[in-house]
Amino acid sequence: xxxxxxxxxxxxxxxxxxxxxxxxxxxxxxxxxxxxxxxxxxxxxxxxxxxxxxxxxxxxxxxxxxxxxxxxxxxxxxxxxxxxxxxxxxxxxxxxxxxxxxxxxxxxxxxxxxxxxxxxxxxxxxxxxxxxxxxxxxxxxxxxxxxxxxxxxxxxxxxxxxxxxxxxxxxxxxxxxxxxxxxxxxxxxxxxxxxxxxxxxxxxxxxxxxxxxxxxxxxxxxxxxxxxxxxxxxxxxxxxxxxxxxxxxxxxxxxxxxxxxxxxxxxxxxxxxxxxxxxxxxxxxxxxxxxxxxxxxxxxxxxxx
Amino acid sequence: xxxxxxxxxxxxxxxxxxxxxxxxxxxxxxxxxxxxxxxxxxxxxxxxxxxxxxxxxxxxxxxxxxxxxxxxxxxxxxxxxxxxxxxxxxxxxxxxxxxxxxxxxxxxxxxxxxxxxxxxxxxxxxxxxxxxxxxxxxxxxxxxxxxxxxxxxxxxxxxxxxxxxxxxxxxxxxxxxxxxxxxxxxxxxxxxxxxxxxxxxxxxxxxxxxxxxxxxxxxxxxxxxxxxxxxxxxxxxxxxxxxxxxxxxxxxxxxx
Numbered sequence: 001x002x003x004x005x006x007x008x009x010x011x012x013x014x015x016x017x018x019x020x021x022x023x024x025x026x027x028x029x030x031x032x033x034x035x036x037x038x039x040x041x042x043x044x045x046x047x048x049x050x051x052x053x054x055x056x057x058x059x060x061x062x063x064x065x066x067x068x069x070x071x072x073x074x075x076x077x078x079x080x081x082x083x084x085x086x087x088x089x090x091x092x093x094x095x096x097x098x099x100x101x102x103x104x105x106x107x108x109x110x111x112x113x114x115x116x117x118x119x120x121x122x123x124x125x126x127x128x129x130x131x132x133x134x135x136x137x138x139x140x141x142x143x144x145x146x147x148x149x150x151x152x153x154x155x156x157x158x159x160x161x162x163x164x165x166x167x168x169x170x171x172x173x174x175x176x177x178x179x180x181x182x183x184x185x186x187x188x189x190x191x192x193x194x195x196x197x198x199x200x201x202x203x204x205x206x207x208x209x210x211x212x213x214x215x216x217x218x219x220x221x222x223x224x225x226x227x228x229x230x231x232x233x234x235x236x237x238x239x240x241x242x243x244x245x246x247x248x249x250x251x252x253x254x255x256x257x258x259x260x261x262x263x264x265x266x267x268x269x270x271x272x273x274x275x276x277x278x279x280x281x282x283x284x285x286x287x288x289x290x291x292x293x294x295x296x297x298x299x300x301x302x303x304x305x
Numbered sequence: 306x307x308x309x310x311x312x313x314x315x316x317x318x319x320x321x322x323x324x325x326x327x328x329x330x331x332x333x334x335x336x337x338x339x340x341x342x343x344x345x346x347x348x349x350x351x352x353x354x355x356x357x358x359x360x361x362x363x364x365x366x367x368x369x370x371x372x373x374x375x376x377x378x379x380x381x382x383x384x385x386x387x388x389x390x391x392x393x394x395x396x397x398x399x400x401x402x403x404x405x406x407x408x409x410x411x412x413x414x415x416x417x418x419x420x421x422x423x424x425x426x427x428x429x430x431x432x433x434x435x436x437x438x439x440x441x442x443x444x445x446x447x448x449x450x451x452x453x454x455x456x457x458x459x460x461x462x463x464x465x466x467x468x469x470x471x472x473x474x475x476x477x478x479x480x481x482x483x484x485x486x487x488x489x490x491x492x493x494x495x496x497x498x499x500x501x502x503x504x505x506x507x508x509x510x511x512x513x514x515x516x517x518x519x520x521x522x523x524x525x526x527x528x529x530x531x532x533x534x535x536x537x538x539x540x541x542x543x544x545x546x547x548x549x550x551x552x553x554x555x556x557x558x559x560x561x
Contacts, residue, residue: 216499224491256490
């Protein structure tokens, strides 16, 4: 006899975890839609708000979302590199701090950054030059890209003699829900300036995602990591060399994405399903008349039985 | 339920199983709706009597046991498990044999199963299933794929045999994942699921199997092309929109 499934009631904690999971796995630009559906299913605003308050900040930071600053002075990137407190994010370029409402995904206020939140003049020279070059690059190459350069280590370094680390974040998103298509490109470049060796080590992490869902659900998830290095020079020279490195690797990566797509129809896909059998004709179903059908087909296809 | 289906359209296809079990636990009253409307990757069992794999689905399940289309027996064994009539069983057996050859021609491996049963309208329903693991550790002949899965579910409702033509209504779902991974280009993963329908009125002259087989073959071809060109194509378009390939590579050379 059919066993009845036990109606085990989920604990509140379990429900919150499930809600969080759905929110965190939303495709780019879709978390608000997912939130609406999850809220309806959960049917408990208190639990939903708990899940949202935990999931949204994580989602926003891992997707490097871009928010217009409330005073219209520009955009701020929400990243863990620029996080000062739970909802305060530094924009080094304008030396401002944006207060952010994660769940509503808006910037609710802006204030000037305090001295201790900013890097020293020595570091700032490097950060500023690099930022200028990256800005040029991003404007050139990404129609809707936003970038920022943060000092993630050693921001209080007064002068030569110590290592420090900068992080370049580039975030481009395209949301077209009316066309059932959304996508995002995020790159993070960690740049370590090694004083003793007088070298600069570069590590890049690129991530591209796309979602097309008109009468279906198809998603691209692509990631790549790369490394490079250059000499420790004056700030402007470093900036030029670094932006050149970043441009090179990102362009190369775009090329390899294209190549992956080009290989799809004939090579990659074939490992799943061929377009046609080896015979290059459609399957001979018409031979399936009686019991001997199997034997006929095997003969026709030359398969030994 | 609408909200649940909305979520299933957004969650990455590779997480379908997790998402479905999450929904089932959040909405236990809707479990039968969810199970019938949400497609999930297919599971297989081995028929110990003949050493062949068979695919599990709602159509060959009775209680917690599943009927093998090869031996017509339930695994684990079930007393009085429902089986098709002997006429149906004959057609079902033939279908399994032929479909296995079809599957081998197109998929170069994988597993397939066909289940049939009579419905109340003097017609019958047939379910054709295919599961292929195309990863290089699975049955991917060329070793391109780190991860590769194709699951196809074709359900055909066959109308009663009328004067000239019989009606066939096919609903097909394909779920697939493909992931390549190499040093130069990192991880590249495409996954998706689409569902389509096709209705046809065909003469019985060629027989049911021939009619159904042709419909499925046509549908699979269409779905493969659609996935490849339209669906994956759209994601490719999105990538090029985010970062258009530059016509002229303008590299600023650092002053040395």
